[in-house]
Amino acid sequence: MSDHNEPILEARNLTKHFNVGGFLSGKVVRAVQDANIKLYRGRVTALVGESGSGKSTIIRMLARLYDPTSGEILFKGKNVLQDNGRKAMLDYRSRVQMIFQDPFSSLNPVHRVRYHLERPLYIHGKAKTKAIANEQVDALLRRVSLTPTEEFAPKFPHQLSGGQRQRVAIARALAVEPEVMLADEPVSMLDVSIRMGVLNLMAVLRDEQDIAFLYVTHDIASARYFADETLVMYAGHIVEGAGSEELVKEPKHPYTQLLLSAVPDPARGLLTQDFQVKGEIPNLTELGQGCPFAARCPHVMEKCRQTMPRPTKLSETRWTKCYLYGG
């Protein structure tokens, strides 16, 4: 495999604005502002944020389901946004695959498991004959631990549990032998007892297939468990990035600190600490140029309301956008 130190997929200053309320209203939702993300082979990067923070918009831009307002997406150093042709798209999607949150709606209810896995094999030219397709379907099911495979291949989605469906979705993504997997809340709709099985499966794919993962989640504890690096997103901005463990042990950005203090964690003791936080997530149409967290931040300074701080590098592995640390 090629270099692990060069990002395989990179977002540079990726920005997405949605016009809302008709084009004359002039209202703009700044869903994502200047996002920079680097994904590496054999590594999981988590993107953590609350609903409306823009994390799903980022993953959809990286999957090329949304066109960015500005910024670049580089795959192996080459800007992929310049070519929207069918051939280029097909090629990109054979390398970058997406797994969706809801395994109940991402599989077609009228088709069997086998059909879901054969289709990408044929479309992307991975299988030319029925016999080869059968063999590959079998191998894919084994890789996601849906065995005995001859039992699962002829099943319809409604005959599977949520966890099994998500495994089919992962197998379908694997069918094209991707180098990058974009997983949008892949376990949040599954029962607690089967979430870890699916995350562990993805960890095996990371290690054995050297796949680069972007793991989008609202659950920072699962990011700590599964991801090598974690990025924290708030109101359209990625505000902090660090190794997953150092991030939860020593959060730097005031928003990350707030988020971590809100996570229920019995091991930390009972509900003793007084949790004081004002306000709610800002309306993304009314954001000014300053830091989006300024209105709720206990350390807010005047300049925070004026301009968004630039990223400050804190160590080889971590950075944050906050005037407390530079900017």
Place this chain on the structure above:
Amino acid sequence: MSAISPSAAKTPESTSGQPLLSVRNLEVEYRTKRGRVKAVDHVSFDISTNEVLGLAGESGCGKSTIAHAVTRILKPPAYITGGQIMFKSTDILGMSDDELRAFRWEHLSIVFQSAMNALNPVLSVGAQIIDAIQAHMPVSKDEARARALELLDVVGIHSNRVDSYPHQLSGGMRQRAVIAIALALNPEMIIMDEPTTALDVVVQKQIIQEIRQLKDKFGFSILFITHDLSLLVEFSDRIGIMYAGELAEIGPSREIFDNPQHPYTVRLMNSFPTISGPRIELKGIPGSPPDLVTPPSGCRFHPRCDVAIAGRCQEEHPELQQTSPRHFAACHLIDERKGNS
């Protein structure tokens, strides 16, 4: 309370004194095309005044069905087929529709997961609180409005929001408005069915803290239902763990967390990552919760249990037994440990 069956006699009492709510051998059945599903099977528990009892479990374990049964809002194809639900000395299952109407909200109210569905989209939140008050109390509109403003203030919504419509409020605000309605008539108990599941953790923490303050101020009890066991350990006094329609374990929150007795509870605790614990490999639980049309024989957890006793767990159904003064679990391993099997 009359006619308590022998098995109920050793079911978990909450604390000393008469419980506020007492559920005995509750059975609820869904009559589906595929067959009869025993969604709740012989479940018994008590809740005392000002206590928070949490019920946790995976989807389909019957926890929400219990909430719906206690408030008598179950609709066909769900039927209560057995058991007793006493609220102080009143039998909830024996109430007429009129009695129920008076009983709900005044004594017992309920908060659902989806505040958007619980609120009427075409009425302002103020109007909905006023409605709830006027339906139960002979007060003028002005008095009811004053009470509505007071309630909104109590749940942390500024009075200038009283004329807002649900869609103009954030998810957290809507859930606060629903809690305000639940508080409107000063009930003795509030049933909360996944009240914060649709919310982000920061908002969840704010609301949980507010609920706790309100509980201390007004002295109501809470039956709190969620799949989020870590939240329950932080928030409730006691926790019941449900599996496949049955109560697998019930006891004080801290004991459940520090010293779980049922293998399902242990595995469930090891199924979610934490932010402060050791970073170990988490296995989850193999398999999936059973289909209750054909529940497993013996202990319903035995097909997924890695410590099941060969020959016993798939044959013999375990009953709840006491493991410490207020802690009960339904597992054959408990008597194996005691050495008297």
